[in-house]
Amino acid sequence: MxxxxxxxxxxxxxxxxxxxxxxxxxxxxxxxxxxxxxxxxxxxxxxxxxxxxxxxxxxxxxxxxxxxxxxxxxxxxxxxxxxxxxxxxxxxxxxxxxxxxxxxxxxxxxxxxxxxxxxxxxxxxxxxxxxxxxxxxxxxxYIEECQYLNGVVAGHMTKSNKIAFVAAKPIPQVLRNINAFTMGARSVKPGITCSVIFTGDWSMAVKEAEATNSLADQGCDVFTMHVDGPKVIVETAAKRGKMVCGYHASQAKLAPQAYLTGAEWNWLTAYKTVVEAAQAGKPHPNFLRGGLKAGYVKTSAYGPAVSDAAKKNADDIKAKMLAGGFDIFKGPLKDNKGKEVIAAGKVHKQTDLELEKMNYLVEGVQGSIG
The missing domain is CATH 3.40.50.2300 (Response regulator)
Structure with a gap:
């Protein structure tokens, strides 16, 4: 039809x-x-x-x-x-x-x-x-796990100590990704800043190109994003001589030399679970979630520019995530206005309601939600 x-x-x-x-x-x-x-x-x-x-x-x-x-x-x-x-x-x-x-x-x-x-x-x-x-x-x-790893690689590869995030809307999931990327980078170099621009919608090619060029003009040299189609951002950043960490799927083919790694979905894990339940006549799975350990997300292969130190650091943290022994959001943690958002000794697990309602940008992010 x-x-x-x-x-x-x-x-x-x-x-x-x-x-x-x-x-x-x-x-x-x-x-x-x-x-x-x-x-x-x-x-x-x-x-x-x-x-x-x-x-x-x-x-x-x-x-x-x-x-x-x-x-x-x-x-x-x-x-x-x-x-x-x-x-x-x-x-x-x-x-x-x-x-x-x-x-x-x-x-x-x-x-x-x-x-x-x-x-x-x-x-x-x-x-x-x-x-x-x-x-x-x-x-x-829980793709913020992979965005944290993107940040670790970005932290090793940045020369300006200025990284960039082009985002669609400031909803909690997007904020989790921005924050995780920034925290991953600052775990390598605490002085790194991440500049963010919100385009206003999920697919805005012209605004995505403008945001990328603006952030490049500000000296940012490693980019990532949360928009539906990262193609414009990846290609624009590469043309400006910048490096890129991808999102959703691999964009390595678009910019092989500029592409460092990426945060990818592995939706087959969820698809198969749902299909197999239907085939067997079992109850419909109403709520499925998982991260690296459960096979819901994955990282892109490293690009040729990634240093051995960056690979080792990211791989070590990834191994802890796969073993269930690494928490991204833990205190003490302040937002980018200096307010404490997670107290010392407190940990927010991926399933915690606080993360579902995230409404702040962490220390080191340059930009605002409003």
Whole structure:
């Protein structure tokens, strides 16, 4: 089916919506019938970023026995995603959906899930809470672990002691990444500063280029980011003779000499967990999270410019993370206005609610949230 037909076949969608349910398959029928999985992207699958990381996992799903994957890209976070999801159910027979973008969840996934109780919805973003439909779930990863390691490498490689972060919006997850990157760098050289610019949205190519050039003009020489597609930032920084730590997926091909390492998602871990539960008829996993140890995130291979000292330092810390013996957010820790945000002796684990509500930038970050 074309994208136009999927989104616009309102007559067939209305009929299915009135039916309300796809019916429960017997174990034998479930075993004989392939599981059709729908994956929906807010942007292009080859964006060298958020969508590409999801598409890489979807490509691996296609290799699993008894799984059929249907995909649609460039679906906005509007009612269009409801039409796409309903089309995948009605026309493709999908009984498991991965709506991958943050804004798909509320109201769109939450609106459709009660209408199709036999369809499983697994959203990327960690937004599911008790009381929401049981056929809805969410998954996410502690990628700030890899951003901390990015920072360690940046701390060794910077010559100006000024590093840079180009970010979309000052939401808690983005702030965790900025803070982790800065803290990783300052663990190497306490005098390092990290300058941050918020562009205002997830995909703003012109503003991302402007922010990168502005930060380069200020003397920053190692860059990272939290935007949907890092391509513009990576290429702009490389053209300015700067170094880059990537995000979401590997951008090494875009700037082989400038690329140091990166913080990557490994969504296949979550995808397989959800798919295997559906294939076995087990309850839908409602809340999945993990970091390096659980295989939800990973680091990019080191680029040719990375020093042996940087590799050893980062690898040693990574080994502690994999063993479960390294905490990023621990006291004493001050924000960039001098206020103590974590007291001496206190540790915030990845699952602590305080991190879910993070609303500060740490000491060493030059920039403001407002």
């Amino acid at each position: 074309s994208q136009f037909n999927r989104r616009e076949s309102l007559k067939s969608l209305a009929v299915l919506g009135a039916a309300g349910t796809l019916g429960v398959l017997s174990p034998l029928a479930r075993a004989q019938k392939p599981l059709t999985v729908g994956v929906i992207y807010v942007g292009p699958r080859d964006d060298y970023g958020y969508n590409q990381a999801q598409a890489q996992a979807a490509a691996e799903l296609k290799k699993m026995p008894g799984v059929k994957v249907v995909e649609e890209e460039n679906v906005p976070e509007t009612v269009a995603v409801q039409k796409t999801m309903t089309g995948m159910i009605a026309q493709d027979g999908a009984s498991l959906l991965f709506p991958t973008s943050f804004g798909y969840f509320d109201p769109h996934v939450l609106a459709l899930a009660p209408k199709y109780p036999d369809v499983r919805f697994s959203h990327c973003g960690g937004l599911w809470t008790e009381g929401m439909p049981k056929n809805v779930g969410s998954f996410f990863g």
